[in-house]
Amino acid sequence: MYNNVDPAVFECLEKRANAGQKVDMTEYMQMRDGPLNDVAMKMPLDYYGVEDDFELGDALIFDKYVIHRSIMLNDGPLELRSAFVMRFVCETSRYDYKRAHSLEVPRKYFGYSGPTKFHLTVCENDGDLIKNSPLFPDLEKRLIAA
Numbered sequence: 001m002y003n004n005v006d007p008a009v010f011e012c013l014e015k016r017a018n019a020g021q022k023v024d025m026t027e028y029m030q031m032r033d034g035p036l037n038d039v040a041m042k043m044p045l046d047y048y049g050v051e052d053d054f055e056l057g058d059a060l061i062f063d064k065y066v067i068h069r070s071i072m073l074n075d076g077p078l079e080l081r082s083a084f085v086m087r088f089v090c091e092t093s094r095y096d097y098k099r100a101h102s103l104e105v106p107r108k109y110f111g112y113s114g115p116t117k118f119h120l121t122v123c124e125n126d127g128d129l130i131k132n133s134p135l136f137p138d139l140e141k142r143l144i145a146a
Contacts, residue, residue, distance in 0.1 A: 002064055005035050010102035017109050025110050036067065089130050091143065097126035 009031045016023050035041065051071060052060070062068060073081060100119040106112040122133045131139055 001036065001067060006032075007099065007102060010105045013109065014102070014105050017105075023109065025112075028106060028110065088144075091129075091131050093130045095123035095126060095128040095130055097123075 009028075013023055013028055013031065036045075045067065052058075054060070070083075073079075100122075103114070103119050107114055122135055123130060136142060
C-alpha cells in the first residue's frame with residue numbers, strides 16, 4: 001500500500017486534474033481509502049490482523065509498513081480515548097521529495113488544509129539526510145543509542 005497504491009493515487013489524481021478532467025473530493029476519498037476498505041481486502045486483513053489487550057500506559061511501536069487502525073470504543077464509562085504519536089526516524093533516512101510533495105495534491109485541487117506541512121519543511125532536496133534538517137538543531141539530544 002505504502003510503496004505502490006498511495007503514490008499511484010496521487011499521481012493519477014494530479015494527471016487527471018492537469019489534463020482538465022474533473023475529480024471531486026468523493027472520488028479522491030474513494031481512490032485513497034477504497035483499496036484498504038474494499039470488501040475483497042477484509043478477509044486477508046482480518047486473517048492476519050492482531051488485536052492486543054492494552055493496559056493504561058502501554059505503548060505500541062510499529063513501522064510505516066504496518067497497516068493499522070483503532071478498534072471501536074465500546075459502550076462504557078469512556079466517551080473517547082486519547083492517543084499520543086511519536087515518530088522515530090533512522091539516522092540514515094533520506095528525504096523523498098516526490099513523495100512529500102505528492103501529499104500536496106489534495107491541498108492543491110480541493111483546498112484541503114491537511115494536518116501538517118512538516119513534509120514540506122523538514123528538508124528541501126531529494127535525498128537530503130533527514131537528521132541534517134534545520135528543524136533538528138539539537139540532534140545529539142535526539143539520538144537514541146542502538
